[in-house]
Amino acid sequence: MSPAKQITFYTAAYSPYSHRVQLALDEAGAQYKIHEFGKSKGSKPEWYYTINPLGKIPSITYGGPDVPSDQPSAESEKLSESIALLEFIADIYPEANLLPDNPVLRAKARRVISLYENYVHDAFKAAVFLGQPYEGLLQALSKFQSALPPTGFAVEQYSIADCAVAPFLVRMMVFFRRGLGGYTYEEGEKVRQALAGEEYARFRTYIQDVTEHPSFRVGWDEDDQIELWKDHPAFKRSKTTQAHT
Numbered sequence: 001m002s003p004a005k006q007i008t009f010y011t012a013a014y015s016p017y018s019h020r021v022q023l024a025l026d027e028a029g030a031q032y033k034i035h036e037f038g039k040s041k042g043s044k045p046e047w048y049y050t051i052n053p054l055g056k057i058p059s060i061t062y063g064g065p066d067v068p069s070d071q072p073s074a075e076s077e078k079l080s081e082s083i084a085l086l087e088f089i090a091d092i093y094p095e096a097n098l099l100p101d102n103p104v105l106r107a108k109a110r111r112v113i114s115l116y117e118n119y120v121h122d123a124f125k126a127a128v129f130l131g132q133p134y135e136g137l138l139q140a141l142s143k144f145q146s147a148l149p150p151t152g153f154a155v156e157q158y159s160i161a162d163c164a165v166a167p168f169l170v171r172m173m174v175f176f177r178r179g180l181g182g183y184t185y186e187e188g189e190k191v192r193q194a195l196a197g198e199e200y201a202r203f204r205t206y207i208q209d210v211t212e213h214p215s216f217r218v219g220w221d222e223d224d225q226i227e228l229w230k231d232h233p234a235f236k237r238s239k240t241t242q243a244h245t
């Protein structure tokens with residue numbers, strides 16, 4: 001599947017926001033050119049700010065002539081913000097059914113994205129990156145879980161909701177399993193035990209389903225992600241010296 005127009009995708013392997021967009025592009029069978037920024041975060045070359053004034057990834061150029069990715073054409077559309085990009089990909093590849101036709105399911109897919117963005121994300125960052133009390137994260141995940149249908153993806157079919165949340169939730173599970181974070185060993189153990197319990201059984205099957213989905217498996221390597229994230233400043237434990245591996 002391919003619209004007539006060129007797509008160049010600006011991304012980096014560590015970036016969960018970019019991973020969202022990659023999942024949608026791959027799910028749609030899109031043909032696209034990749035510009036990979038590599039491991040180091042921080043300021044981007046000047047030309048990139050003509051694509052995304054914030055200098056953040058992901059971004060897409062759409063249409064215009066086929067040019068080198070570091071010489072964007074004035075004729076292409078410059079698009080960014082991962083959720084807007086997911087909606088855009090769903091719009092230009094309607095055959096991929098990334099948003100259900102049924103308005104109720106469309107609303108449910110968007111609700112799952114909104115729940116993640118507005119409730120889970122900050123709790124995840126607080127617990128993992130800032131080493132703040134983890135109870136808020138467990139509560140947020142419990143509420144998130146209750147918005148899921150009894151089985152399968154976030155709505156009946158694989159959708160932009162799964163693309164939006166999987167890159168963060170799967171990384172979160174990996175970070176806790178591998179002991180990467182600003183929490184102590186004991187705190188990490190409590191989260192691991194809670195998430196292994198009956199109360200989070202539905203959340204676990206959801207994580208398993210999205211991780212095993214073909215477009216997620218392409219390009220996902222847990223060890224590579226650990227390599228990319230392990231030196232993150234927030235992961236240098238100040239609360240304890242013991243790491244769980």
Ligand SMILES: N[C@@H](CCC(=O)N[C@@H](CS)C(=O)NCC(=O)O)C(=O)O
Nearest residue numbers: 015016017041042056057058081082
């Ligand atoms: N709201 C933006 C957030 C994008 C974002 O924060 N991206 C991070 C990477 S995951 C970034 O570009 N950080 C600056 C950098 O890496 O230099 C979106 O949804 O696309």
